[in-house]
Amino acid sequence: MARVCEISGKRPRVGNNVSHANNKTKRRFYPNLQTKRFFVPEENKWITLKVSTKVIKTINSKGITAVIKDARAKGTLTANI
Numbered sequence: 001m002a003r004v005c006e007i008s009g010k011r012p013r014v015g016n017n018v019s020h021a022n023n024k025t026k027r028r029f030y031p032n033l034q035t036k037r038f039f040v041p042e043e044n045k046w047i048t049l050k051v052s053t054k055v056i057k058t059i060n061s062k063g064i065t066a067v068i069k070d071a072r073a074k075g076t077l078t079a080n081i
Contacts, residue, residue, distance in 0.1 A: 003030055005052040009076035038064045049079055
């Protein structure tokens with residue numbers, strides 16, 4: 001599976017490793033993704049999502065249903081919920 005957050009849509013970014021001699025080689029910056037289960041009380045079921053740690057903090061403050069609703073409105077939701 002791709003390294004993409006299922007709620008926010010965060011993806012790997014591209015940059016350079018820069019040596020002491022200022023040589024540049026390509027590298028990737030990966031988002032901090034975690035596989036986490038959340039309980040959705042409206043549907044009375046558990047869902048498993050691959051989300052970034054920033055999204056986990058947002059879910060803790062706003063709630064899972066509000067975050068899913070916002071992601072659907074923005075069009076970033078990739079999970080089948």
